[in-house]
Amino acid sequence: xxxxxxxxxxxxxxxxxxxxxxxxxxxxxxxxxxxxxxxxxxxxxxxxxxxxxxxxxxxxxxxxxxxxxxxxxxxxxxxxxxxxxxxxxxxxxxxxxxxxxxxxxxxxxxxxxxxxxxxxxxxxxxxxxxxxxxxxxxxxxxxxxxxxxxxxxxxxxxxxxxxxxxxxxxxxxxxxxxxxxxxxxxxxxxxxxxxxxxxxxxxxxxxxxxxxxxxxxxxxxxxxxxxxxxxxxxxxxxxxxxxxxxxxxxxxxxxxxxxxxxxxxxxxxxxxxxxxxxxxxxxxxxxxxxxxxxxxxxxxxxxxxxxxxxxxxxxxxxxxxxxxxxxxxxxxxxxxxxxxxxxxxxxxxxxxxxxxxxxxxxxxxxxxxxxxxxxxxxxxxxxxx
Numbered sequence: 001x002x003x004x005x006x007x008x009x010x011x012x013x014x015x016x017x018x019x020x021x022x023x024x025x026x027x028x029x030x031x032x033x034x035x036x037x038x039x040x041x042x043x044x045x046x047x048x049x050x051x052x053x054x055x056x057x058x059x060x061x062x063x064x065x066x067x068x069x070x071x072x073x074x075x076x077x078x079x080x081x082x083x084x085x086x087x088x089x090x091x092x093x094x095x096x097x098x099x100x101x102x103x104x105x106x107x108x109x110x111x112x113x114x115x116x117x118x119x120x121x122x123x124x125x126x127x128x129x130x131x132x133x134x135x136x137x138x139x140x141x142x143x144x145x146x147x148x149x150x151x152x153x154x155x156x157x158x159x160x161x162x163x164x165x166x167x168x169x170x171x172x173x174x175x176x177x178x179x180x181x182x183x184x185x186x187x188x189x190x191x192x193x194x195x196x197x198x199x200x201x202x203x204x205x206x207x208x209x210x211x212x213x214x215x216x217x218x219x220x221x222x223x224x225x226x227x228x229x230x231x232x233x234x235x236x237x238x239x240x241x242x243x244x245x246x247x248x249x250x251x252x253x254x255x256x257x258x259x260x261x262x263x264x265x266x267x268x269x270x271x272x273x274x275x276x277x278x279x280x281x282x283x284x285x286x287x288x289x290x291x292x293x294x295x296x297x298x299x300x301x302x303x304x305x306x307x308x309x310x311x312x313x314x315x316x317x318x319x320x321x322x323x324x325x326x327x328x329x330x331x332x333x334x335x336x337x338x339x340x341x342x343x344x345x346x347x348x349x350x351x352x353x354x355x356x357x358x359x360x361x362x363x364x365x366x367x368x369x370x371x372x373x374x375x376x377x378x379x380x381x382x383x384x385x
Contacts (some may be wrong), residue, residue: 077111077112077113078110078111078112079110079111079112079113079308079309079312080112080113080114080115080307080309081112081113081114081115081136081137081309081312081313081316082114082115082116082117082133082134082135082136082137082303082307083097083114083115083116083117083135083136083137083138083139083316084116084117084124084127084128084133084135084137084138084139084140085116085117085118085124085138085139085140086118086119086120086121086124086139086140086141086208086209086248086249086295087118087119087120087121087248087249087250087251088209088249088250088253088268088270088271089118089139089170089295090116090118091274091332092170092328092329092332092334093116095328095331096319096320096325096328096329097114097116099324099325099328100112100316100319100325101114103319104312104315110312112312112316117133117135118250119248120202120206120207120208120247120248120249120250120251121140121141121142121145121207121208121209121248122145122205122206122207122208123206123247123248124138124140124145125138125140125145125146125148125149126148128149128154128300129148129149129152129154134303134307135300135303136299136300136303136304136307136309136313137297137298137299137300137304137313137316137317138297138298138300139169139170139295139296139297139320140208140295140296141207141208141209141211141212141249141293141295142208142211142212142293142294142295142296142360143160143294143296143354143360144360144363144364144368145208146159146296146298147360149298149300153302154300154301154302154303155298155299155300155301155302156301159298159299160296162298162299163297163317163318163321164321164337165321165337166296167296167297167298168294168295168296168297168337169295169296169297169317169320169321169329169337170270170294170295170329170334170337171292171293171294171295171334171335171336171337172268172269172270172293172295172333172334172335173216173268173269173286173290173291173292173293173335173348173351174212174213174216174266174267174268174269174286174287174290174291174293175266175267175268175269175271175272175284175285175286176189176192176264176265176266176284176285176286176287177256177264177265177266177267177272177282177283177284178263178264178265178283178284179263179264179283180281180283181283182283183263184196184197184263184264186263186264187285188287189217189220189221189287189289190234192217192238192241192264192266193234193237193238193241194241197241197263197264198241198242198243198261198262198263198264199238199239199241199242199262199263199264199265199266200242200243200244200246200252200255200256200261200262200264200265200266201213201242201245201252201265201266202245202246202247202248202249202251202252203245203246203247204245204368204374205368205374206247206248207246207247207248207249207252208249208295209248209249209252209267209268210245210249211367211368212268212291212293213266214235214367214374215291215352215354215357215363215367216266216287216290216291217234217235217238218231218235218367219289219290219291219352219356219357220287220289221234221235223289223350223352224289232373232376232377235373235377236377236380236381239377239378239381240381243261243262244261249267249268249271252265252266252267253265253267253271257275268293268333269286269333269335269345270332270333270334270335271333272284272333273332273333273345274332274333277331277332277333286345286346286348287348288348288349288350289348289349289350289352290348290350290351290352291351291352291353292351292352292353292354294353294354297317297320298317299313299314299317323338323341326338326341327341333345
């Protein structure tokens, strides 16, 4: 900077020299653009001062310091990690990623850049399988979405055992959100079947949140003592009240809050808590009969090896289990896998898990595969409408 100032001082030293330079430049501009003017045809005062002003501008520009590389070039990442996750985790990663980047830089002297993608869980898994998202790490809404990537040969078998808690890194439950003051009187699962009620819930074929909501509804009916026929009837009546099925949990939330659609929203509890933390008072309930929403994480082995990012990818996933990362997940409403970390959210008296229904392989086969229960319910709803 000092060298630039010295050069500028040399360029403009002496007011007389500067003015002479301006006059000469004005004369050059006159000859170039107005060569037909002669001493007998002097320039107008306006034109003269226009050329003087233009010359001053050019002279000042020539004296301006040249930007250096330090002021124009951002630091380049030494390694880039591609994170693909489901839509509602973004708020947590906005806080977690900078902390990991700084920790890694201090410990390894290496700058980590992040490419991030957020969307409906099933869609995100498909993008990874098809190679349209070359994820090094995936954090998805439910295990079957990770299993799809495993079945495509991108994740090694046994990924559930690679990290703590069977590779479950975040957890939540289903919340029932109503309009302010609950004008339709919706307080239980059964209230979702009332005539004239519009239910907003994501599509279980594209959204992990949609599948969790379906399982919570199925479990609620089963826990009430309903047999399979009555349970099917209950689910059918709920989905008849759904005017549309958004592709993701985030889109369902936007439809309900920003577009004003529906009377009730089924969503992750953490989404509700995050909104309330930002000052938005909501009318909602967390039913005592609920379902544990367990979200897994995995390194995409094939991509991490090809990108030579395995070391940092595994370190990043391990960091997600650290107290500081768990605290960040908990701050935005996730129920920590570690009961000693984060705020205490309302207890749920009856909390079903995937294991209670035979594990994901059985659940996929009975509920979500082509021709299974969800397809049959949707066909019934379509026929009825």
